[in-house]
Amino acid sequence: MCAALRSSRTRAQLTLKEPPTSVGAKPGGTITQLNLQFNPSTLQLSKTTEWRRTPSRMAGESALPEFVGSGPRTLSLEVFLDATATHDNSVEKAVEKLMKGCVPTKASLGRKKPASPWVRFEWGTARTTSFDGVLSSLSVSYTLFDVDGKPLRATCSLSIEEASVDPPGQNPTSGARTARSTHIVVAGDSLALLAWREYGDATAWRAIAEANDIDDPMALEPGTELVVPGLSDAGAEEER
Incomplete structure (x- = not known):
């Protein structure tokens, strides 16, 4: 392949932006x-869906699954x-x-x-592989x-988890989320995933953590009932 063609080939890039200043806002x-x-020679794109089954004594083989929500895309490269x-x-x-x-970021630390x-x-x-995450x-x-120990070559493996999808406050089945609701923790749940599902913004998980006095967002016990504040409640908690 000639040098001119190689130099004109589209190059991939990674961009880091300031996180949003509020729920539903665009990155800075x-x-x-x-x-x-x-x-990259390979891009691995994955997306999950969550289903819940309630055991039924009358079901012949298994209870019908109930669709809970769609998880974020994850890009690995x-x-x-x-x-x-x-x-x-x-x-x-x-x-x-x-x-x-x-x-x-320094700006987010400045905003506390x-x-x-x-x-x-x-x-x-x-x-499909280009999204904010x-x-x-x-x-x-x-x-x-x-010879002086400086690294000359490196291979960096990274995963980007989608952080913005639908407009804030919108839910495909229930419309705007303005009232508090509850959620029963199941295996694989995380506060970021729950915030994405409820608000359309994975970074809003702190509002749920504060509403439930959770110190360690990684320690969620299956079966625990969480209070999920509405958008108005979440905004009020962030301003305090």
Whole structure:
């Protein structure tokens, strides 16, 4: 393949933006952008649905499943970094950019509402893999080093979980959520998933945590009944 054709090929990129300042808002300005040196060879896209079955003594084989909700998309990919042919002579600057997606932004800390940046992967005209999300996992493997120990090559594995879908306050079956409701925790539940399902914003999980005095959002016991505040209640709790 000629050099001109290679240079004109569309490059993939990752963009980190300020998290929304309120439930349902759009992400803020760009914090940093990483233009990938090499386009991914594989993109793994997954999406889940949640069903609940209530055991029935009269059912012949099993009770009919009840559709609970649709989970967010998750995009997993590997980013290969190589500094052997660049002026930087190290891949650590690019790794530091990715690491910013795992810690609260300065602006969110200033608002006393710490939140990590929203992340968006874009590659040409691809649509199913391009969405606003949050970095749910990141691992870096350094595979080549200079004589002084500087990392020259790295493979970064990351997963982006969708954070924005439907307009806030809208539910496909019930319309605007303005009143409190309850939710029974089932295996695999998380506050982020519940916030996405109820408000259309996974980052609004703190409103549910505060309403239920939850200190550890990862420790949800199946069978626990949670109070889910309505949008108006959630906004009031955030302003306090």
